[in-house]
Amino acid sequence: MALPIPIFLRDRLRPLKKFALFQRPIDYYHLRQERLIRRAREKKALPAMVLIELTNTCNLKCAKCALINSQREKGFIDDALVEKVLRDIEAANAPTEIALSGSGEPTLHPHLVDYVKAARSIHNVGVIGFATNGVALTPDLSEKLLDAGLTRLKASLDTDDPREYLRLNGRDTYERASSNFLNFCRINKATGNRCRVTLKGTLYDNDLALAKRLKNKWQPHVQQVRVTPVHNWAGMVTKELTGVKGQRPPCWMLWEQIQVLWNGQITICCTDSMDGRFNMGDAYQTNLSEYWRHDPGLKKIRRLHESLNFAALPVCARCDMWAYSDIDN
Numbered sequence: 001m002a003l004p005i006p007i008f009l010r011d012r013l014r015p016l017k018k019f020a021l022f023q024r025p026i027d028y029y030h031l032r033q034e035r036l037i038r039r040a041r042e043k044k045a046l047p048a049m050v051l052i053e054l055t056n057t058c059n060l061k062c063a064k065c066a067l068i069n070s071q072r073e074k075g076f077i078d079d080a081l082v083e084k085v086l087r088d089i090e091a092a093n094a095p096t097e098i099a100l101s102g103s104g105e106p107t108l109h110p111h112l113v114d115y116v117k118a119a120r121s122i123h124n125v126g127v128i129g130f131a132t133n134g135v136a137l138t139p140d141l142s143e144k145l146l147d148a149g150l151t152r153l154k155a156s157l158d159t160d161d162p163r164e165y166l167r168l169n170g171r172d173t174y175e176r177a178s179s180n181f182l183n184f185c186r187i188n189k190a191t192g193n194r195c196r197v198t199l200k201g202t203l204y205d206n207d208l209a210l211a212k213r214l215k216n217k218w219q220p221h222v223q224q225v226r227v228t229p230v231h232n233w234a235g236m237v238t239k240e241l242t243g244v245k246g247q248r249p250p251c252w253m254l255w256e257q258i259q260v261l262w263n264g265q266i267t268i269c270c271t272d273s274m275d276g277r278f279n280m281g282d283a284y285q286t287n288l289s290e291y292w293r294h295d296p297g298l299k300k301i302r303r304l305h306e307s308l309n310f311a312a313l314p315v316c317a318r319c320d321m322w323a324y325s326d327i328d329n
Helices: 007-018 020-043 079-092 112-120 139-148 162-169 174-190 208-218 288-294 296-306
Strands: 049-052 096-099 125-132 152-156 196-203 224-229 257-260
Touching (some): 049 079, 079 112, 079 288, 139 174, 152 174, 208 224, 257 288, 288 296
Parallel strands (some): 049 096, 096 125, 152 196, 196 224
């Protein structure tokens, strides 16, 4: 793998970038380094993360979410598929993370605890987590998940006002979700903070005061608070790209993750978990390590991204995830 520019050299090059004569070779060096890093990732036995969707059903109807517009059949993953995916990961014998997430709410799956426990038993899996709205994350389930070996939890909560929560999420469950998250943090702390908890808030408008309130309220309880804007789920929520600036790079997800949907369909990224518009194969039949390294369809998509030919991929062309970043206040 190519190494970054040494610090002593980077410090000498930085002042030169203001001169056009030096701009092009410095930019070329960075582009070449990034390309070499991507090639190295393509050769690895597994990506940095394998996402396994447990269900595409949900107990909320959030305005930010594309699930309400999804045309996919609703369902729950079966034990056989989870076992197959975990066997592929173990056989690849390469470090990776597992996220039991996709388009739906993982805590609705009756075997969630069993899947966490099974993933924890695999020697090359370092991190096991999922994202949740917290409505069904009862104290009893929290204890079982922590005992099973959960190491990451992304708690989604976009407001501190119950009335606004009802308007945004379609159900009057703010107090339940908030209480469940606090109970999870309390149980986690009592057991040594083995699970890293992130409170993830999405701003529907640029309400920096709300971002500050969320951070002040939750920072004493969780390891991280992130506040981000709404993104468009590759055009499924809004048709126009909003707030995007700068030169669009190749999407990092193509070199860092595999998304397996509940019915076995493999797609290129978590953004496409909502509707599965990229059908890259069947995880029941396809070895995930072989797919990651050798699938011709995935290679073609990667090369189109590297050539910045996003127009050839209509789903990617409408996506604004490349400009998605945390809001600082």
